[in-house]
Structure formats: structure tokens, C-alpha cells
Amino acid sequence: MPHALSKLFLLFLFGCIFNLIGCEKKPASQADTSQGNDVSAFDIDVKSASNEMWRKINSDVSAATEQILTLQTSIDNLLATPSRESLDAAQVQWRLSERAIFSLTLLMAIIESETTLLELDFDIRFRLSANPIQPGYLDRFGPYPFSGLVYDIGVPLNAGNLVAQHGLTDSEEAVLGIYTIEFMLFGEHGSRAAADYAGHTALSNEHIEQGLQSTKEIPANRRRQLLELQVKQLVQDIEHVNDILDTNSADALPIAWQSLSPQTQLHAVRHSVNAILTQALVDIVQLQTHIVKKTGAELAATPDTPDKFQDAYRVTGRLNSIAAGLSYYSDVERNAIENALNETARTLAPENLAGQTPENNQSALQQVYESLKQLI
Numbered sequence: 001m002p003h004a005l006s007k008l009f010l011l012f013l014f015g016c017i018f019n020l021i022g023c024e025k026k027p028a029s030q031a032d033t034s035q036g037n038d039v040s041a042f043d044i045d046v047k048s049a050s051n052e053m054w055r056k057i058n059s060d061v062s063a064a065t066e067q068i069l070t071l072q073t074s075i076d077n078l079l080a081t082p083s084r085e086s087l088d089a090a091q092v093q094w095r096l097s098e099r100a101i102f103s104l105t106l107l108m109a110i111i112e113s114e115t116t117l118l119e120l121d122f123d124i125r126f127r128l129s130a131n132p133i134q135p136g137y138l139d140r141f142g143p144y145p146f147s148g149l150v151y152d153i154g155v156p157l158n159a160g161n162l163v164a165q166h167g168l169t170d171s172e173e174a175v176l177g178i179y180t181i182e183f184m185l186f187g188e189h190g191s192r193a194a195a196d197y198a199g200h201t202a203l204s205n206e207h208i209e210q211g212l213q214s215t216k217e218i219p220a221n222r223r224r225q226l227l228e229l230q231v232k233q234l235v236q237d238i239e240h241v242n243d244i245l246d247t248n249s250a251d252a253l254p255i256a257w258q259s260l261s262p263q264t265q266l267h268a269v270r271h272s273v274n275a276i277l278t279q280a281l282v283d284i285v286q287l288q289t290h291i292v293k294k295t296g297a298e299l300a301a302t303p304d305t306p307d308k309f310q311d312a313y314r315v316t317g318r319l320n321s322i323a324a325g326l327s328y329y330s331d332v333e334r335n336a337i338e339n340a341l342n343e344t345a346r347t348l349a350p351e352n353l354a355g356q357t358p359e360n361n362q363s364a365l366q367q368v369y370e371s372l373k374q375l376i
Contacts, residue, residue, distance in 0.1 A: 046262040049327035053269070054254040056324035057107050058245055064100035065238045071097045071181075072231045079224050082197040091185050095310075098178050101129055102317030104241075106324050109272035111253075114264070118256055120244065126167065127237045130174035135183045137173045139223060142188065149175065149226055153217045157225045159233060175226075176233050184227045197224050269328040273337075276318055277376050280344075283315045284369045287348075288362055312348040319344060319372075340371045 074090040108125040111118050135141040139150040149155055155165070166176045174180050186192050200207075200218045207218055215221055244253045257265065290311060319341055326334045346352060347364045356364070 044266075044328065044330070046265060046328075047258075050254070050258060050265065052327035053324050054245070054257070057104075060100075060103040060321070060324065061107075061238070061241055061245060064097070064104060065242060067093070067097040067100040068231075068234055068238050072235050075181075075185075075227060075231045078194070078197055079199075079228060082194040082199075084194050087185070087192065087194040087197075094178070094182060094185050095313075098182070099313060099317050101178055102314065103321050104128070105276055105318045105321035106269075106272055107321075109275050110268050110325075113268045113271050113275070114260070117260060117264070118253060120253070122237075122240070124237075124241060126171070126174075126177070128177055128234070128241075129179060130167065130171065130177040131179045132172055133174040133177075133179050133183065134170075134172045135188065138175065138180060138183055138226070139187075150219050150223045153212075153222070157222060157229060159229055162226075162229055162233060176230060176237070178234065181227065181230050181234065184223070184230065196220060197227070199224060266328055269325040273322050273325055274376050276322055277372055280315055280319055280372055281369060283311070283318075284365055284372070287311050287315065288365050309350045309353065312350070312353060316345050316348050337375055340375055343371060344368050 071090070071093045074086075074093040078086040078090045080086075104124070111120060111124060136144050136147040137149070139148040141147060149157065149165070155161060162175050165173070167174055184192075187196070198220055200215055200221055203212060203215060203218070212218060216225075243249070244251075246252055247254050249255075260268070322337065322341065326337060329337065347368050352364075353361055
């Protein structure tokens with residue numbers, strides 16, 4: 001199928017999904033709870049459900065913080081000693097950090113579903129995981145070998161400027177978050193070389209001919225500085241999320257949550273879970289179009305190989321975040337959701353995908369799609 005027609009076909013499929021599912025969704029304050037609008041009908045102790053949810057979210061945020069701190073250490077090592085080995089190590093740790101951030105998907109969705117009631121001083125999703133991004137806003141990309149902040153010596157690189165530049169005129173003009181760091185570490189089509197992060201302590205004749213006046217203006221040095229600032233800001237942002245959850249503060253998010261009515265809590269959680277499930281359906285359709293073109297041998301690789309199985313990991317990673325909100329469901333519903341999520345995880349496991357024919361993978365993904373759709 002020609003590329004243009006493939007894109008049209010995907011758009012048609014996505015439209016079908018949202019017409020069948022999205023248009024039935026109600027605002028969080030009116031979301032259907034499957035068994036009626038009376039919280040007691042589920043035999044749920046809302047206070048206990050809240051405590052369980054926030055314990056799990058706190059645990060997930062702590063785990064994400066640990067991974068991001070390790071990413072900072074890996075990047076520090078890369079900048080101290082640029083090599084294929086240190087770049088590979090930073091790339092591996094980037095993937096682990098991305099997966100840890102996936103566990104916060106439900107938290108982000110709940111906040112977004114009740115923006116008027118849960119007011120925060122910054123957008124967690126946009127600061128941690130702004131996506132999609134414009135790579136050329138950061139560094140050389142495609143036919144633009146001198147593009148982005150790396151080459152724009154008119155823009156001083158410092159924390160304040162990066163925060164100000166982040167999504168300044170368009171959401172895709174991102175300079176912060178895990179996906180901007182991805183591009184800085186992997187480059188275009190995974191082509192990043194360790195030499196791109198080699199430090200320069202003096203201007204070469206070539207630099208002088210280019211009109212550079214100090215070593216701070218050398219692209220490699222600016223690239224080093226930009227990556228260092230990005231990961232430092234990511235650490236600060238995830239630590240700020242920890243602060244937001246600290247119940248020792250009167251402004252803590254869990255305390256604000258407790259002030260919401262039981263019905264609002266229930267609806268916010270269920271609305272958010274449905275949003276994650278709906279997005280998963282779209283992701284699975286995209287995954288089907290990718291996998292159908294691959295044989296098991298072509299898909300076979302370790303999870304740490306660039307671009308192998310990343311789409312599958314992203315689907316399961318976001319879905320796994322739902323676990324934090326299952327305390328707001330009845331035992332019957334909870335078991336059904338857990339079973340569907342476990343089956344999805346088994347189907348999308350790298351070792352399973354690699355061992356199947358494209359046709360078998362296509363069939364298995366369709367079964368997963370139908371199983372998740374039944375939960376909405």
C-alpha cells in the first residue's frame with residue numbers, strides 16, 4: 001500500500017476507534033461507573049481506596065526518581081568520558097527511565113481530568129514527557145545540519161532559558177523532558193556518535209573560520225551543556241512531583257484529593273482509566289501495522305536494542321499504570337481488568353513477539369484489542 005494511502009488508512013482506523021468509543025465517554029464528573037452512580041453499590045471504602053491509590057502512586061514516583069537519578073549519573077559519565085560504551089550505557093538507562101515515567105500515566109490523567117479541582121504549579125506530563133517534539137528545535141536534523149539550540153549561539157544555555165523556551169510558541173517546540181533527552185542521546189534514526197559529545201578546550205582553525213569567538217560557542221560544547229541541563233531539570237521536575245505528593249505539606253495533592261467528594265474521586269479515576277485504555281487501542285492498531293511487516297527473526301532482539309519492541313513496551317507501560325487506581329473498582333471489575341492487562345503483557349512480551357509469524361502476532365494483537373475494548 002503506498003505511504004499516503006497507509007496514512008489515510010490509519011487515520012480512518014483511528015477515527016473509527018474514537019467514533020465508537022471516544023464519543024461515548026462523558027466528562028469525569030459524569031463518567032459511567034458500569035454498575036450505577038452510587039459508590040456504595042461497589043462496596044468500596046473510598047478512604048481506603050484513596051490511601052491505597054496514593055501509596056502505589058508514591059511508590060511509582062519514587063521508582064521513577066531513582067531511575068532518573070541513575071540516568072543523570074549515566075549522562076555525567078558520558079560527558080566525562082565520551083565513548084561508545086558510555087553512550088550505550090546512557091541509552092540503556094534512558095529506556096529504563098522512560099518505562100518508569102510510564103508508571104505515572106494514571107497520575108497525569110487524573111490531574112488532567114480534574115484540572116479545576118487539582119491545581120498544580122506546573123504541567124507534569126508536559127515537563128516530564130512532552131511528546132511529540134520537533135528534533136530540529138534542539139539539534140541538527142534532516143536537511144538542516146546547523147539547526148536548533150545547539151547551533152543558535154544567540155540563545156544562552158541556562159536552566160532559566162530552557163524553562164522559558166519549553167513549548168514557547170508551540171507544544172512541539174519542547175526542550176525539556178524524557179523525549180528531548182532521547183533525541184540528544186540517540187540522534188536521528190539512532191545515529192548519535194559518542195564524538196558528538198567530545199569536549200573542546202580551544203578553537204580550531206575551522207571554528208575560527210566559522211566565526212566562533214569562544215569555546216562556549218562550539219556546537220559540541222553547547223550540545224554537552226544542553227544535555228547536562230536537560231537531565232538536571234528532569235531530576236528537579238521529578239523531585240518536585242515527590243514534593244507535590246508529600247502529605248506533610250498542606251498543599252499536597254493527596255490532601256486536595258481527599259477533599260473531593262467520593263463520587264468525584266470515583267469518576268475521575270474511572271474516566272482516567274478509560275482514557276488510558278482508549279489510547280492503548282490506538283497504540284495497538286499502530287503496532288499491528290508495524291508488526292505485520294516484520295518476521296520473528298527481524299523482531300528478535302534484546303529490549304535494549306534501539307527501536308526494537310519500544311512500541312510494545314510503551315503500550316504495556318502505560319497500561320500498567322492503571323494498577324494504582326484499581327482500588328476504586330469492585331472485586332469483579334478489578335479481576336477482569338487485571339486479567340486483561342496480564343494477557344496484554346504476555347502477548348506483547350518481546351520473547352513472545354519474536355517467536356511468532358507476522359500473521360500470528362496480528363491475530364494475537366487483535367484479541368488483545370478486543371479484550372481491552374470490553375473494559376471501556
